Amino acid sequence: xxxxxxxVVSSGVSQPSSTRLLADRLAEAVSDELAARGRxxxxxxxxxxxxxxxxxxxxxxxxxxxPLADAQAALAAADGVIAVTPVFTSGPAGIFKSFxxxxxxxxxxxxxxxxxxxxxxxxHSLVLEYAIRPVFTYLHAxxxxxxxxxxxxxxxxxxxxxxxxxxxxxxxxxxxxxxxAARPPTRxxxxxxxxxxxxxxxxx
Amino acid sequence: xxxxxxxxxxVTTDPTTGRTPDDTERxxxxxxxxxxxxxxxxxxxxxxxxxxxxxxxxxPTTMLGYLAGRTQHITLSTATTLITTNDPxxxxxxxxxxxxxxxxxxxxxxxRGNTGPVYPWFGRDxxxxxxxxxxxxxxxxxxxxxxxxxxxxKFRTPLQGFTSTPRPLDGVPPFVWHGSIRSPEIAEQAxxxxxxxxxxxxxxxxxxxxxxxxxxxxxxxxxxHGRADQxxxxxxxxxxxxxxxxxxxxxxxxxxxxxxxxxxxPSMEEFTRETPLTVGSPQQVIDRYGAFWEQxxxxxxxxxxxxxxxxxxKTVLEQIDILATEVVPVLRREAELRRPAGVPANPPTHxxxxxxxxxxxxxxxxxxxxADHWTGRAAEDDVEAxxxxxxxx
Numbered sequence: 001x002x003x004x005x006x007x008v009v010s011s012g013v014s015q016p017s018s019t020r021l022l023a024d025r026l027a028e029a030v031s032d033e034l035a036a037r038g039r040x041x042x043x044x045x046x047x048x049x050x051x052x053x054x055x056x057x058x059x060x061x062x063x064x065x066x067p068l069a070d071a072q073a074a075l076a077a078a079d080g081v082i083a084v085t086p087v088f089t090s091g092p093a094g095i096f097k098s099f100x101x102x103x104x105x106x107x108x109x110x111x112x113x114x115x116x117x118x119x120x121x122x123x124h125s126l127v128l129e130y131a132i133r134p135v136f137t138y139l140h141a142x143x144x145x146x147x148x149x150x151x152x153x154x155x156x157x158x159x160x161x162x163x164x165x166x167x168x169x170x171x172x173x174x175x176x177x178x179x180x181a182a183r184p185p186t187r188x189x190x191x192x193x194x195x196x197x198x199x200x201x202x203x204x
Numbered sequence: 205x206x207x208x209x210x211x212x213x214x215v216t217t218d219p220t221t222g223r224t225p226d227d228t229e230r231x232x233x234x235x236x237x238x239x240x241x242x243x244x245x246x247x248x249x250x251x252x253x254x255x256x257x258x259x260x261x262x263x264p265t266t267m268l269g270y271l272a273g274r275t276q277h278i279t280l281s282t283a284t285t286l287i288t289t290n291d292p293x294x295x296x297x298x299x300x301x302x303x304x305x306x307x308x309x310x311x312x313x314x315x316r317g318n319t320g321p322v323y324p325w326f327g328r329d330x331x332x333x334x335x336x337x338x339x340x341x342x343x344x345x346x347x348x349x350x351x352x353x354x355x356x357x358k359f360r361t362p363l364q365g366f367t368s369t370p371r372p373l374d375g376v377p378p379f380v381w382h383g384s385i386r387s388p389e390i391a392e393q394a395x396x397x398x399x400x401x402x403x404x405x406x407x408x409x410x411x412x413x414x415x416x417x418x419x420x421x422x423x424x425x426x427x428x429h430g431r432a433d434q435x436x437x438x439x440x441x442x443x444x445x446x447x448x449x450x451x452x453x454x455x456x457x458x459x460x461x462x463x464x465x466x467x468x469x470p471s472m473e474e475f476t477r478e479t480p481l482t483v484g485s486p487q488q489v490i491d492r493y494g495a496f497w498e499q500x501x502x503x504x505x506x507x508x509x510x511x512x513x514x515x516x517x518k519t520v521l522e523q524i525d526i527l528a529t530e531v532v533p534v535l536r537r538e539a540e541l542r543r544p545a546g547v548p549a550n551p552p553t554h555x556x557x558x559x560x561x562x563x564x565x566x567x568x569x570x571x572x573x574x575a576d577h578w579t580g581r582a583a584e585d586d587v588e589a590x591x592x593x594x595x596x597x
Contacts, residue, residue, distance in 0.1 A: 060469035198396035
């Protein structure tokens, strides 16, 4: 079995960011869970901050400059995706949504996805369910049931607290690893694969 | 190799003066630009077709018919003709009329149009864009190549015993291009018919253009029209030139920032790096455009967008002069020197298509003389006349 390719989309805007911290925890846990299932993995992190200008440009012009096109290609080819955003003004960071808006609508179809978010207070935790999960549903991604929200306080929690952050990370990672392990490696047709012959276009 | 200009026909405020031409002035400017391009020795003038402000060219054949009478050598074309929302019967009639009036000094380019509301305004569904382009063009070709057409399809009222007039000049329809930026189905359509394919890459990176053209070339060969490198390819382009590149850069920058489509988006540094937009000296344009063949093979037509973003008429005419005197002669000579054997230098002219059709024994030269069963003096007469025809057939 080939290595599973995991692409992490991290949309924190500061550096360092707690969003990236959560993203790294999730990626590490997913790699461990895959290893426990006998599957090696490659992790690539896409920092949306570094592509922010290109995301805006593509929103306005319709084409992706090379670094963004490269990140998009990696996402489309990924066997699993970890997507993490800060919560701003009771929704995902605008740049995270913009990054998804310029993604090909078929790029994540069927791809197992683990959703994560960070925020100042646990009162925002349902943003993942009402504002972020529906976006991935629209993209036909296979989002795992457990999403992971990390509030500021979570970073100071005891590991043995009930449903602590490490617990939730592990549980979500196991769900993602199960799905990745259960499906064949992602293969997507290119733009020029499967264009119908003109006789078929005429007949249709 | 042909070099020309194409106009989108946008009415845009000149950001350096705050002045906005009205529609009448803009239309007249486009006519002046086309006549100037002819006098300067460019090969092609193509007009867009739009049905919403800030664009004025809604009626291409009226404009091109006038220009046919006013110009001497330039090939008149479109960029593009909306094959989705126009009635293919009207397209067959209008462009055959233009072909006759211009004595074959024209061709046209099919496009689907990228303005969503135009579809419902003309009674169409944008989600049917590709099927409309395919069915309408299939009918258009039959109307040009068959004298009497019986037809029924999904999108238009059926036709019984319909003859499109005037019949094409010398019995040979105009040369047709198909333009598409991202739909391989349209490249496949162009390849199937052996028509030309123009990739208007002005807002896109060249790798994308190269992939699309390569797909068209492969399919052209697959459908039996010749070798892949013999397919007829055109590219869109965009330049602004001054003798000193820093002058060009300084003068064009405010127009770049306000231009429709890319204004307020990427920086001019990014956009000139990623797309064919070249702002600089004529030599820089020669260097850049003289190298595109490396990515798409020898191609037959290069069009430039020159009159847009609020550039004043005087500037546009100067740009045409620089293009025609300093850039095109060099690019034309270089293209001819490296053109591979058997690859056409240019898209086919009317005379060449007539010669080819005659050689293949495919030209019908006799007129379609038919009794007029249809015309009445009043609407009621038409009903009787139609009934009469129905009874007879």
